[in-house]
Amino acid sequence: MFRPGLALQLTRAVPRRFASTVAAGENEFVAKRAAMREHATQTTDLWKKISFFVCIPGIAVCALWTYKAEMAHKAHAAHAGNHAGGGDHGEDATDEEAEHGGRKVYSYMNIRNKPFPWGMQTLFFNPEINIPAEEQ
Amino acid sequence: MTNAVSQPRYQFQFHPFHLVEASPWPLLTANATLSMMIGAVLYFNGIAHGSTLVTLGFLATLFAFILWFRDVTTEGTYLGDHTLMVQKGLTMGVSLFIVTEIFLFLSIFWAYFHSSLAPTVELGSQWPPVGVTALNPMTVPLLNTVLLLSSGATVTYAHHALIEGNRRAAIVGAGLTILLAVMFTALQGLEYMEADFTIADGVYGSCFFFSTGFHGFHVIIGTTFIAVAFFRIINYHFTAEHHMGLESSILYWHFVDVVWLFLYAAVYWWGSDGVF
Numbered sequence: 571m572f573r574p575g576l577a578l579q580l581t582r583a584v585p586r587r588f589a590s591t592v593a594a595g596e597n598e599f600v601a602k603r604a605a606m607r608e609h610a611t612q613t614t615d616l617w618k619k620i621s622f623f624v625c626i627p628g629i630a631v632c633a634l635w636t637y638k639a640e641m642a643h644k645a646h647a648a649h650a651g652n653h654a655g656g657g658d659h660g661e662d663a664t665d666e667e668a669e670h671g672g673r674k675v676y677s678y679m680n681i682r683n684k685p686f687p688w689g690m691q692t693l694f695f696n697p698e699i700n701i702p703a704e705e706q
Numbered sequence: 707m708t709n710a711v712s713q714p715r716y717q718f719q720f721h722p723f724h725l726v727e728a729s730p731w732p733l734l735t736a737n738a739t740l741s742m743m744i745g746a747v748l749y750f751n752g753i754a755h756g757s758t759l760v761t762l763g764f765l766a767t768l769f770a771f772i773l774w775f776r777d778v779t780t781e782g783t784y785l786g787d788h789t790l791m792v793q794k795g796l797t798m799g800v801s802l803f804i805v806t807e808i809f810l811f812l813s814i815f816w817a818y819f820h821s822s823l824a825p826t827v828e829l830g831s832q833w834p835p836v837g838v839t840a841l842n843p844m845t846v847p848l849l850n851t852v853l854l855l856s857s858g859a860t861v862t863y864a865h866h867a868l869i870e871g872n873r874r875a876a877i878v879g880a881g882l883t884i885l886l887a888v889m890f891t892a893l894q895g896l897e898y899m900e901a902d903f904t905i906a907d908g909v910y911g912s913c914f915f916f917s918t919g920f921h922g923f924h925v926i927i928g929t930t931f932i933a934v935a936f937f938r939i940i941n942y943h944f945t946a947e948h949h950m951g952l953e954s955s956i957l958y959w960h961f962v963d964v965v966w967l968f969l970y971a972a973v974y975w976w977g978s979d980g981v982f
Contacts, residue, residue, distance in 0.1 A: 606869060607871075610866040613862075613866045614866040614867045614872060617859060617860075617863035618863055620863075621859050621882065625855075625859050629856055632848060633849055635848075635849075636846055636849045639842070673837070674837055679838075679908055682906065687749050687752055687757070692906055693905070694899050694905075696899050700902070700903075703906070
């Protein structure tokens, strides 16, 4: 099944250190493995400290900052009575552009050439913020 | 005569390569993905039963993947088919796959910059276009950046712990990574619901949801990849020297992480045009 001649040819053509798991010169291979493990032992502790004492507090601080900013944004939106922005551009609108709750809908907005497979509204449609498309 | 030493010479292979056996999974996968693709086209065009076909096609693809990867896991973990040479080839394959992914995202970024660098007169010659309010890059997107960068640290912790032979730390690190990844996806979903604009709002909506949506899709795949590695650590599949599944998932995760950094800089920060 396996011609000895071909096998000999192959083993001679391919340098053994690429073709074998053990013939790399056992010492070099073992030394590399040992160095890797040694490196990992030192760096595991470093990455543990980075994970627990830098990343997690960083996420907590950033989450708090985001929460505060979002709450301030919500309060401001409720006060203004219209969360959807863009109303200040109203004077630029032409006749063919509709208006929705003080917000101009320009010709390139809220485009529907046909319904989505699930209906007229977009997948992440939020009736409190987005302008609804007309049902067909 | 079950002793390996006493077995005939021809029962040993003279090379380090993995000559795969005949398998039904490539054919099943091809059929499943074809069914899913045809089903998706029918569904998108509102043709009857398209949704049924796309669902069945997706489930068939999922089952084909599970059965195929189950075989690969068996070959690599229990049958010893993944020699150092084979591991090298597999790593090269994963790397080349990631290169193709980089070019996929390159085209997505191309579409974005094509539209945003010189916005047309119809959009008011500005980006974001007149009437579109971009998301504030200093709130949830910033938190998401911190989450993804942190997950890169925790996954390195898991990797080095595994090499060190510290099973408990490897499990904790991988578990934390999955947790951060799930938090990222949840926050992205929240942002999608809170956005003023939709995918139907002209080229801004198209580019935003195309780029961040494809990234989100890749985050979900990467999370699944790391979750598989997580359960394989728990099931003692990996050794300190041989854990290609985990290493491939880490490579993929870093790719997803780097794409996010570019997305954050270009789409969220630069793309909001200093409104905030």
